[in-house]
Amino acid sequence: MYTRLEHFSQWLKTTGPHFFVVHNAWVVPACQTLHFFGLALLFGMVGMLDLRMLGMAKRLPIAPINRATPPWAFVGFILNLITGFLLYAGDPVQYFHNVAFRWKMLFVVLAGLNLAAFLLTGMSRKVNTIGPGEDAPRLAKFIAATSLFLWIGVMYWGRMLPFIGSAF
């Protein structure tokens, strides 16, 4: 797995996306800007659902939030996947060896597993029955708190790319 990813990163340096990023000075700042748009959209949507499950703005029923936020959070996530891929392609070997980048990816995967837990434990259906003023089940609160922790962690490792790692 390790050598495969390393080979992939080296191979990426010979591909179109890599040359597109390195030959156009505007691509990196544009991708970073869009990456922050995606951050605000993803974190705003996920955060709103998580905070309501934790008991903030309790007079909101959960079902409409739980139905409306996922598609927008997904848009933010895909935007960041694409811009993140381009940033990676611009300097793949550096990112591959970057400790902060590995932690960031681990946290993204954990956030995905946490989402899977939300769906598979039936909590995502159960919270739809939580009306105005009602408390979410304890497990849903735990998943919500984990989600906030993990996404803030993703921001932390992203910011640490040049400091703990050696990006830029």
Add this chain to the structure above:
Amino acid sequence: MPFLQWLEGLSLSVWIREGGSIWGYPTILFLHTVGLGFLAGLSVAMDMRILGVASRLPLIPFAKFFRLMWLGFWVNAISGLLLLMADATTKAINPVFYIKMGFTLVAVIVLIFLRRRFFNDPMLDQKPVSGRGQAMAVISLICWAGAITAGRLMAYIGPVAGLPGTSNHF
């Protein structure tokens, strides 16, 4: 400018910029990002509700999110001031910085309007959203996008600032 040189020369500024501590520049920058996530993120989600997304959600309870948005604002005002101090002679003469401040100022004024006027209407959920409310939501979305873009581009346009020996593209 002597004032900016004085500000940048303060021991706190030097420590943030050159101290090499993870608690200096890196952590302050991280806090600035988390503040963005809460302030702009929740604000965007609220704007989209005002513009008709999830229209079955009552609007009035959204007012409860303001406390967290103001917390995000103050975290970013303080962290932003510290980052500005650390690079005062370069960032404070960068026109992009003032564009960012302009967008941020309008976005915050819109937030204050929404909190004081829009959400204070007890009949808010009994009628369609006013045109003025929708206009405020659109202005808010544009201003956050503008503030984020300008903030990001400060690292690319204007005089180079930041940690010595790095290319400053944080």
